[in-house]
Amino acid sequence: xxxxxxxxxxxxxxxxxxxxxxxxxxxxxxxxxxxxxxxxxxxxxxxxxxxxxxxxxxxxxxxxxxxxxxxxxxxxxxxxxxxxxxxxxxxxxxxxxxxxxxxxxxxxxxxxxxxxxxxxxxxxx
Amino acid sequence: xxxxxxxxxxxxxxxxxxxxxxxxxxxxxxxxxxxxxxxxxxxxxxxxxxxxxxxxxxxxxxxxxxxxxxxxxxxxxxxxxxxxxxxxxxxxxxxxxxxxxxxxxxxxxxxxxxxxxxxxxxxxxxxxxxxxxxxxxx
Numbered sequence: 001x002x003x004x005x006x007x008x009x010x011x012x013x014x015x016x017x018x019x020x021x022x023x024x025x026x027x028x029x030x031x032x033x034x035x036x037x038x039x040x041x042x043x044x045x046x047x048x049x050x051x052x053x054x055x056x057x058x059x060x061x062x063x064x065x066x067x068x069x070x071x072x073x074x075x076x077x078x079x080x081x082x083x084x085x086x087x088x089x090x091x092x093x094x095x096x097x098x099x100x101x102x103x104x105x106x107x108x109x110x111x112x113x114x115x116x117x118x119x120x121x122x123x124x125x
Numbered sequence: 126x127x128x129x130x131x132x133x134x135x136x137x138x139x140x141x142x143x144x145x146x147x148x149x150x151x152x153x154x155x156x157x158x159x160x161x162x163x164x165x166x167x168x169x170x171x172x173x174x175x176x177x178x179x180x181x182x183x184x185x186x187x188x189x190x191x192x193x194x195x196x197x198x199x200x201x202x203x204x205x206x207x208x209x210x211x212x213x214x215x216x217x218x219x220x221x222x223x224x225x226x227x228x229x230x231x232x233x234x235x236x237x238x239x240x241x242x243x244x245x246x247x248x249x250x251x252x253x254x255x256x257x258x259x260x261x262x263x
Contacts, residue, residue, distance in 0.1 A: 021149070022146075023146055024142045024178070054153070054170065055174060056171070057171050057178075058232045058233055058236060085164075086167035089167070089168075090164070093168065093236075093240055094175075094236035095222050095232045
């Protein structure tokens with residue numbers, strides 16, 4: 001049996017805080033669960049907190065990129081927060097710069113980014 | 126170049142997804158013992174994760190052998206990933222960024238090579254694949 005990463009709802013934002021050493025199946029489940037929850041909750045944004053992750057390899061990196069792309073198609077924005085400096089250095093050297101993924105240093109900044117983004121699109125009508 | 130094993134080699138069978146997690150954890154423990162910097166630990170554990178996954182997904186399962194080593198007064202971690210899978214027909218192609226025979230991103234092997242100090246790839250079609258890596262403390 002594999003663990004599932006909990007997805008919390010905080011207002012109109014979904015919050016995922018990854019606290020376990022991820023198995024590949026858990027990573028795939030999270031990607032599917034997120035898409036499902038975005039639609040059922042009508043969330044406008046997703047924050048994925050990776051503060052606790054000691055490594056992000058190509059598999060997890062791909063999940064982050066996919067989650068960002070999938071949520072965008074479902075009218076929600078994804079922000080990855082809390083990446084450790086060593087993880088950023090390693091990802092770039094690995095060849096994965098996660099171009100399509102928005103990041104913020106902290107959870108607070110990530111949430112602020114989502115609120116700002118929504119305000120801007122509301123202005124545009 | 127002589128590379129002397131410091132400790133008894135430890136082996137982790139890699140036959141399921143949670144074995145990949147176990148392999149990562151062992152490599153992290155040894156990297157900490159060797160005094161690798163945090164960035165170097167992260168690079169080595171990430172490389173180990175890529176290679177362990179390759180052993181499982183492309184090699185059909187196998188094992189990782191891992192030990193702390195010493196050379197010229199420097200300590201390091203040496204890890205060998207072995208499988209008896211189909212082998213890699215074209216090694217140069219397999220080491221190219223973005224090339225994949227499976228559904229991955231094609232960064233596993235080429236990326237892992239960039240993340241370690243020593244990298245050896247030995248593969249024979251129909252016999253299996255062996256990847257040896259070492260990361261040295263600075």
